[in-house]
Amino acid sequence: MRSSLVDVLPDLLELLVFGLGSAGLSLAGAYIERFAFVTFEQGNVEIAVWAVVMGAVALYFAYNVGTDKVRPKLRDVRAALA
Structure with a gap:
């Protein structure tokens, strides 16, 4: 079923927010x-290890948002507009 753009606008907004996030x-x-990496090269190992963990957490959340929110919502919007 082909939906109008106004009907799909909330889904598009949600897709935009999660995609940008x-x-x-x-x-x-x-x-x-x-x-x-730069901190480790300068010899400050404790802060470098802490930063590696924080960077890994940010990348993990980016992956989770992309796979759990963006991909299904993109599929829904494409199906609604097809």
């Missing part, structure tokens, strides 16, 4: 991992 978490995780 996943992208932002991915960028933050990559930046934190880079910070951890």
Whole structure:
């Protein structure tokens, strides 16, 4: 069934928010991992290990949001507009 764009607008907004959130978490995780690498090179191992864990957590949440929220919502929107 083909829905109008107005009917799908809330789903599109939700898809946009979760997509941007996943992208932002991915960028933050990559930046934190880079910070951890630079910190380790400077010899501050304790902070580097802490940063590696924090970066891994950010990347994990980015993956979770992408697979649990973005992909199913994208499939729903594409089905509604088809």
